[in-house]
Amino acid sequence: MSALPGTSSSWLRTPPEGKRKNFYQNVVFGLTILATIVVLTPIVIVAGYVVREGLSAITLEFLTEGPRRDGAEGGIWPVIVLTGYTLILVVVMAVPFGVGSAVFLSEYARPGRLLRLINLTIINLAGVPSIVYGLFGAAFFLDILGGEKSLWVVSATLALQALAIIITSARESLLSVTRGIREGSLALGVSKLRTTFFITLPQALPGIITGVLLAISRAAGETAPVIVVGAILAKNVSLNPSAVINERAQVLSFELYGRITEGIGYPEERKWGIALVLLTVVLIFNLSALFLRWRISQLGSVRRN
Amino acid sequence: MAAAQPATDEVARRSLSESVRRRRSGAAWEGVVEATIYATGLFTIVLLVGILFLLGQQGLRLFFEMDYPIGKFFTFGNAITDNTTDIEKFRFGILAPLIATMWVTLVTLIIAVPLGLATAVYISELAPPRVRLLIKSAAELLAGVPTVLFGFVGLFLLVPFVRDQFGWGAGGMSGMTAGIVVAFIAVPLIISIADDALQAVPLDFKENAYALGCNKLQAIWFVIIPAAISGITAAVMLGMARAIGETMTVLILAGGNSSIPEAPTESMRTMTATIASGFGNASAYSLLRPALFMTGAVLFLITLFTTVLADLVLDKQRKKFAR
Amino acid sequence: MTNETTTTTETGAETNLSTGRMAGGGVDVKATVAAAAAASPKKTSTDQVALSLNNVGVWYGQHEAVQGVSFDIYQRATTALIGPSGCGKSTLLRCFNRMNDLIPGTRVTGTISVEGVDIMGKDVDAVQLRRHVGMVFQKPNPFPMSIKENIAFGPKRLGLAKSKSQMDDLIEESLRDAALWDEVKDKLDEPGTSLSGGQQQRLCIARVLAVKPDIILMDEPCSALDPIATLKIEDLMRTLAKDYTIVVVTHNMQQAARVSDWTAFLLAGEERTGRLIEYSPTEQLFTTPRDKRTEDYITGRFG
Ligand SMILES: Nc1ncnc2c1ncn2[C@@H]1O[C@H](COP(=O)(O)OP(=O)(O)OP(=O)(O)O)[C@@H](O)[C@H]1O
Ligand SMILES: [Mg+2]
Numbered sequence: 001m002s003a004l005p006g007t008s009s010s011w012l013r014t015p016p017e018g019k020r021k022n023f024y025q026n027v028v029f030g031l032t033i034l035a036t037i038v039v040l041t042p043i044v045i046v047a048g049y050v051v052r053e054g055l056s057a058i059t060l061e062f063l064t065e066g067p068r069r070d071g072a073e074g075g076i077w078p079v080i081v082l083t084g085y086t087l088i089l090v091v092v093m094a095v096p097f098g099v100g101s102a103v104f105l106s107e108y109a110r111p112g113r114l115l116r117l118i119n120l121t122i123i124n125l126a127g128v129p130s131i132v133y134g135l136f137g138a139a140f141f142l143d144i145l146g147g148e149k150s151l152w153v154v155s156a157t158l159a160l161q162a163l164a165i166i167i168t169s170a171r172e173s174l175l176s177v178t179r180g181i182r183e184g185s186l187a188l189g190v191s192k193l194r195t196t197f198f199i200t201l202p203q204a205l206p207g208i209i210t211g212v213l214l215a216i217s218r219a220a221g222e223t224a225p226v227i228v229v230g231a232i233l234a235k236n237v238s239l240n241p242s243a244v245i246n247e248r249a250q251v252l253s254f255e256l257y258g259r260i261t262e263g264i265g266y267p268e269e270r271k272w273g274i275a276l277v278l279l280t281v282v283l284i285f286n287l288s289a290l291f292l293r294w295r296i297s298q299l300g301s302v303r304r305n
Numbered sequence: 306m307a308a309a310q311p312a313t314d315e316v317a318r319r320s321l322s323e324s325v326r327r328r329r330s331g332a333a334w335e336g337v338v339e340a341t342i343y344a345t346g347l348f349t350i351v352l353l354v355g356i357l358f359l360l361g362q363q364g365l366r367l368f369f370e371m372d373y374p375i376g377k378f379f380t381f382g383n384a385i386t387d388n389t390t391d392i393e394k395f396r397f398g399i400l401a402p403l404i405a406t407m408w409v410t411l412v413t414l415i416i417a418v419p420l421g422l423a424t425a426v427y428i429s430e431l432a433p434p435r436v437r438l439l440i441k442s443a444a445e446l447l448a449g450v451p452t453v454l455f456g457f458v459g460l461f462l463l464v465p466f467v468r469d470q471f472g473w474g475a476g477g478m479s480g481m482t483a484g485i486v487v488a489f490i491a492v493p494l495i496i497s498i499a500d501d502a503l504q505a506v507p508l509d510f511k512e513n514a515y516a517l518g519c520n521k522l523q524a525i526w527f528v529i530i531p532a533a534i535s536g537i538t539a540a541v542m543l544g545m546a547r548a549i550g551e552t553m554t555v556l557i558l559a560g561g562n563s564s565i566p567e568a569p570t571e572s573m574r575t576m577t578a579t580i581a582s583g584f585g586n587a588s589a590y591s592l593l594r595p596a597l598f599m600t601g602a603v604l605f606l607i608t609l610f611t612t613v614l615a616d617l618v619l620d621k622q623r624k625k626f627a628r
Numbered sequence: 629m630t631n632e633t634t635t636t637t638e639t640g641a642e643t644n645l646s647t648g649r650m651a652g653g654g655v656d657v658k659a660t661v662a663a664a665a666a667a668s669p670k671k672t673s674t675d676q677v678a679l680s681l682n683n684v685g686v687w688y689g690q691h692e693a694v695q696g697v698s699f700d701i702y703q704r705a706t707t708a709l710i711g712p713s714g715c716g717k718s719t720l721l722r723c724f725n726r727m728n729d730l731i732p733g734t735r736v737t738g739t740i741s742v743e744g745v746d747i748m749g750k751d752v753d754a755v756q757l758r759r760h761v762g763m764v765f766q767k768p769n770p771f772p773m774s775i776k777e778n779i780a781f782g783p784k785r786l787g788l789a790k791s792k793s794q795m796d797d798l799i800e801e802s803l804r805d806a807a808l809w810d811e812v813k814d815k816l817d818e819p820g821t822s823l824s825g826g827q828q829q830r831l832c833i834a835r836v837l838a839v840k841p842d843i844i845l846m847d848e849p850c851s852a853l854d855p856i857a858t859l860k861i862e863d864l865m866r867t868l869a870k871d872y873t874i875v876v877v878t879h880n881m882q883q884a885a886r887v888s889d890w891t892a893f894l895l896a897g898e899e900r901t902g903r904l905i906e907y908s909p910t911e912q913l914f915t916t917p918r919d920k921r922t923e924d925y926i927t928g929r930f931g
Contacts, residue, residue, distance in 0.1 A: 025522035029431055035423035036440060039496070042489045043447050046458050097349050104346025108339070110732045118350055124612040125353050127543065128605060129550025131577050135584075135601040136356045139363045143589065160356075163349065180769035184832065187725060188782035188839050189759020193335045198785060203772060214449070221451025224552035224577065228584045257453050260460065260557065275454055286449040290442050321842050322743035325757045330787075332753075 050275045057273025066236040071259070072266060076274060081239045082151060082250045083220065083281070089155035089244060090162050090219045095212055098166030102208075105167070106174040107196050119171075126164040133161045134225030142229065149230040154249040157229050158222060162215035169211025173204035206296045210289045217285035221278065223253040233258045252278040357605065364599030371592055378599065382565045384574065386583030388591045395592045399600055401565040405480060405573035409555055412484025412569050413491055413548040418541055420488070421495030425540075428496070429503035430525055441500070448493035456557030459486040464558065475572035478560035484569065486554045495544040498619075502536020503529060505626055535622040542615035546608045552577035576604045676703035678843055678873040679724060683738035686719050686728065692901045693719045697738075699892060699907040706865060706874040708888035708910065710881060712925070715894045716902025717877040721845050724875065725761040726754040759786060762836035766848040768828035770820030770835075775812050778820040778831055779803065782839040798838055806834035807864050826857025833864065844868065846876040850883065862887050881926060885914055893922050 061075050068074035105122070109115045137157025141147045177200050185195040201208075231249040238247070256274045259266050367373045373392055381398025389395050424444075428437045463486065468477030506529050514524035530537070560572025561582065574582070580597050587593040679701040686694040694716040701707050709717045719728070726747065728734040739746040747757055759782075771778050779799045782788070789795035799816070803809040808830040812823070820831055829849060836844060846865070850858040865874060865887045878884050884891055891910045896902040906913060906922045917923045 022520065025520055028522055029427075032423040032427035032431065035420045036427050039420050039424050039489070039492050040440065040443050040447070042455075043443060043450070045462070046450060046454055049458050049462070050454065097345055100342055100345030101349040104342050108342060109346065112732075118354075120613060120616060121354060122350070124609055124616060125356070127546055127550075127608065127612040128356075129552065129577060129608055131550070131552045131580055132356070132360070132601055132605045132608075135360055135363075135580065135598060138584070139359050139598065140355075143363065144359075160352070164353065167349065178769070180765060180767055181771055183727065183730075183763075183765060184769040184771065184835070185781070185785075186730065186755075187727065187758055187763035187765075188785070188836065189755055189757070190782065190785045191329065191332075191335055191755045193339055194785050198781070199771060217449055221449070221453070223451065223453040224556075224581050227581050230585070253451055253453050256457065257553065257557075260457055271457070275457055278451060279454060282449060282451055283446070286446060290445060294438075294442075321760055322745040325742065325747060325752050325760060326745065327753065327756060329753060329756055 047279065050272060050279050053269070054272035054274075054276030057267075057269045058276060062270070062273055063277070067234040071234045072270075076234050076252075076255060076277070078237055078239060079234050079250045079252055079255045079274075080277070082243065082247070083252045085241065085244055086151060086155045086158065086249060086251055087216055087220055089152060090159045091212070091216060093156060093159040094162035094166055094215065098163050098212075098215075099170050099208060101163075101167050102170035102174055103196060103201075106171050107192070107200065122164065122167055122171075126161075126168045128164070129224075130161055130222050131224040131228060133157055134228030136160065137225060137229045149248055151244050151247055151249040153229050154226055154231060154251065155244070157225050158219040161222065161225070162219050165215040165218060166208075166211050169214070170204065170208045173207025173211070174200060176207070177203040206292055210292045210296070213285045213289035213292065217282050217289065220285065221253055221282045223257050226251055226254045227257065233262075252281065357602075357609075360598055360602040360605055364595055364602040367592065367595035367599050371595065373592055373596070378596070384563045384579050386563070386579065386587070386593055386597075388586045388588055388593050390591055392592065395596075397593070397596045399576070399603060401563060402574060402576040402579045402600065403603075405559065405566050406549055406575040406577070408480040408566055408569040408573060409484045409487060409551075409559060409575055410545060410548045412481055413487045414541070414545060416485060416488035417492045417495055417544055417548075421492045421540065421544065422499055422537065424492070425496050425499035425503060425537075426525060426530075429500045430521070430529065441497075444493040444496050447489065448497075452490055452551060452553040453557075455486050455490060456554040459483075459554065459558050471570070473570040475560040475562065478558055479571055480559050480566060480569040480573045483555045483557075483559040483575075484548075486558055487548050487551050490551055490554065491544040491547045494547050495540045498540035498543055499533075499537050502533040502540065502619075502622060505536065505622065506532045507626055533622070535618045535625070539615040539618040539622070542611050542618070546611040546615070549611070550577060550604065550608050552581050556581050576600050580604075677701070678703040678742070679875075680741045681738070682741070684720070684723065684740060685737040686716065686723060687735040687737070688719075688731070689733040692899075694894075694902045697894075697902075697904045699904060701873065701875060702890065703873050704869065704871065705889040706869045706876060706887055707890045707892065708884035709875065709877045709892050709894060710879070710884050710925075711894035711902070711905075712896070713879075714900060714902075715896040717894055718847050719902070720894070721847055721875060721877050722763075723748075724843065724845055725758045725763055727758070727763065729754050759839055760841050761843045761845060762839065762841035764829070764832050764836060764844065764846040764849045767852050768825055768832050770823070770828050770831050772819065772821060774817045775820050775823070775831060776816040778835055779838045782835060786839060788839060802834040802838040805837050805868070806830045807860065807867070808834055824857070826853050826860055829853060829857070829861060830864065833861075833868075837868075841872070843873040843875065846874065848877050848879060851879065858883070881914070885910060893919075893925065895921055895925070 059075075063075055063080065064077050065075035066077050101122075105115070105119065109118070134157060137153060137160065141153045141156055142149065147153050181199055181203070182195055185199045186192065190198070226249065231251055231254040234250055234255055237243060237250075252274060256271065256278055259271045259274060367378065368375050371392070373395065378398055380400060381396060382400055383396055384398060384401045385396045387395060387397075424440070428440050432440065459482070463482055464477040466477070467473050467479070467482050473479040473481055510528055510532055511524055514528040519527065555575045556578040559575060559578060561574045561578065562572040563574050563579070566573035580601055583593060584597050587597055677700045681700070682698050684694065684697045685692060697720060709721060711717055722728045723736055723740060724747075728736060736748055740748060745752065771781055773781070776799055779802050780789075780795055783795065783798055789798050800809060800813075803812060808827060811827060812818075812831075815822075820828065823831060829852075833844075833849075849865075850861050853861065862883060865876065868874060869887075869889075876884075876888065888910045890907065891913045892907045893905045893913065894902045895905045906917060906919045908918065913922065914926055917926065
């Protein structure tokens with residue numbers, strides 16, 4: 001894409017005064033490359049450090065057993081299971097409402113000043129700091145609904161943020177489905193609802209899934225709202241699904257934060273172990289989303305040919 | 306053999322005017338589904354918009370139910386997160402956290418803006434397509450790393466270094482330390498938005514510049530960047546909103562001093578960190594809980610205002626090149 | 629069928645020879661009309677009215693795009709809508725299957741009736757109407773599925789085929805009628821988008837035929853196609869006109885002359901509101917236009 005006309009051949013016949021120009025140009029371009037490298041090093045540092053320090057903590061016991069002696073021994077199995085429950089619940093709550101709202105916004109709502117205002121709000125809600133969602137969760141689920149500080153409250157709070165992300169990305173993928181094929185279906189006498197279900201949604205599906213994966217990844221790594229609505233450190237509790245209502249939340253991100261700040265005497269190595277598990281979970285969702293998006297762009301370029 | 310039987314006689318023809326008036330089978334069922342979609346959409350919108358009102362309502366209780374002086378909330382130079390019901394003893398003002406947030410954000414932007422824009426220029430204008438894709442993906446991964454991990458790694462690598470080399474803040478934990486790390490959290494967003502803006506500049510703009518004898522640098526500097534300036538502005542604003550809202554790294558790395566910081570190198574506690582560290586022990590009837598809600602509402606308004614403004618700026622850019 | 633195909637192909641070749649491809653040359657158009665008339669005698673009148681327009685007007689918000697259009701569209705004839713860009717041809721065409729309903733802020737006045745029933749009426753179901761009044765768009769818009777699924781989509785969603793074999797028959801029949809069967813019969817499972825532009829457009833026509841409409845609307849169906857593909861579609865239109873009522877919008881006056889029996893000429897004034905200027909049998913409109921403005925337009929003396 002950088003091969004624009006004129007650039008390559010202009011190198012051949014450089015006037016003397018142009019030599020200096022090219023020198024500056026090379027310096028500036030060199031700086032941009034340097035900046036790029038600086039931006040990307042933290043990934044290598046964070047991932048490298050976490051893996052190097054954490055790998056030795058990862059044992060079968062660490063991953064599959066409950067904590068002993070306040071977590072200093074044993075494993076983080078309850079945290080892993082309850083993190084799983086939390087994320088499943090986030091998906092169950094956020095995906096239907098998120099996709100439903102996106103369909104509403106892109107297919108049904110009449111454009112106008114009100115819709116524009118709503119769009120603007122929702123798009124920007126995805127950019128609201130996560131701790132604000134935590135405060136809302138505390139105010140709504142705990143103070144107003146009078147709920148206990150149980151796992152579902154944490155899930156519901158994280159789901160709110162996921163909702164904003166899912167609506168935004170799903171709406172974008174729905175809008176990117178061309179008007180042509182919608183009209184093609186409508187002109188056959190297929191109703192709007194069926195057109196949405198059989199033409200528009202299938203077309204937008206990869207994009208919607210990408211958004212959902214990113215939202216899950218975000219929810220898995222989110223710590224601030226969990227601190228606000230409240231979670232506990234690793235503890236042996238009943239892990240059957242009723243824990244969603246009966247138990248307080250234990251999630252990886254909070255486990256890590258709690259051990260960093262309060263874990264005097266908590267083995268250093270185990271903190272890195274938690275960090276490694278957390279990073280792995282988040283990256284799995286993140287990389288799947290990236291891969292899917294890459295596939296979409298591939299398909300897109302094939303289709304355009 | 307005959308082309309699909311169209312209306313060929315009187316009877317069939319009458320059925321056309323008849324059949325267009327008949328309700329489709331399943332229309333009632335579809336109506337139910339559509340009503341559900343409407344309900345879902347409206348419910349979600351009400352819920353999301355309700356966040357603002359609920360936070361405001363919970364926060365304003367501080368002044369109207371508990372009679373904490375508004376002036377004190379906005380001017381008192383400390384934010385002590387005591388879990389108390391005694392108005393005299395409660396010494397909490399938003400000024401110190403607000404200034405701490407400003408310091409961290411400033412440090413973040415000073416680092417992240419040049420880095421982000423330079424990277425955006427590189428991937429958008431200079432890098433070959435494969436490299437571009439690779440870097441964009443890497444930047445997205447960077448954006449996906451949980452910020453608590455940044456805080457944790459920063460605590461182990463950056464804090465001791467800062468303590469030994471510069472002696473800033475509380476044992477190396479300062480606004481500056483946090484700001485440096487937050488810069489890497491904000492930078493992917495800046496790259497992504499700025500790259501979009503640069504990419505949106507029509508190819509013929511660039512070609513015109515080359516046709517006038519510009520070299521690549523001149524084309525980028527005098528033509529492409531000016532054309533994309535509103536998108537770049539939006540990128541900076543969104544990066545700023547991200548820095549203002551970042552919680553975990555500042556909670557772990559900024560030191561946590563609740564008084565007004567006079568320099569970025571001091572230990573400090575931002576709005577987000579104040580909420581996160583204080584909310585756990587803020588009981589339902591204390592003054593602290595509404596005070597933190599109020600702080601959250603202010604935080605919300607600042608970030609919402611910034612992102613909405615960025616969105617409007619982006620819209621302007623989109624309209625400029627819409628064809 | 630074989631016989632028919634040969635005839636139409638010959639006609640196509642002949643018309644191609646006798647005309648320049650540029651639109652707007654009055655003499656050329658007259659030659660085309662003569663050639664077309666000689667090749668196949670056209671219906672210039674018929675007693676059966678498919679659609680009856682009475683004082684039709686369309687508003688896009690505050691903008692009146694079409695005003696006071698009244699004429700009858702005859703059954704199993706081809707009617708062409710011509711006129712300069714922006715005069716409201718597409719707008720008018722999209723009234724016939726109420727596609728305009730989908731654009732917020734659009735309002736239609738007057739009546740468009742089928743057998744005395746106003747299709748704009750509250751008691752008419754727009755979705756049901758569109759099943760009977762099919763539409764082919766300017767840009768071929770095959771669904772992102774296989775060729776087979778493209779055709780099957782409508783019948784499946786509307787429940788028109790009872791069994792798989794019935795569906796297969798319907799697919800073959802529709803593709804044959806759209807003169808596409810021979811070209812795609814060995815690759816029915818390939819994506820519809822893998823076809824050439826002209827084939828895609830015929831796929832879209834086949835897709836419409838599969839739901840067995842009564843009227844087919846076409847909005848500049850050839851404008852995105854090359855001359856050869858255009859000729860194929862024109863041949864197809866002539867074949868289909870034996871069994872369907874066709875309304876076609878076109879910018880190409882030779883095309884109007886070649887394929888249509890009736891032609892309506894629309895024109896918008898300063899205020900960009902389209903009005904019907906003349907509606908006559910095609911041959912008459914192109915050879916002896918009644919209105920000065922029609923004459924100006926078809927001889928190319930006009931914007
Ligand atoms: N969705 C719309 N909203 C508002 N105005 C519209 C819309 N579609 C068309 N118009 C306006 O209505 C008028 C008629 O447009 P229309 O598309 O029917 O013209 P046309 O004769 O089909 O032109 P062309 O030959 O270029 O296709 C134009 O002035 C156009 O600007
Ligand atoms: Mg048109």
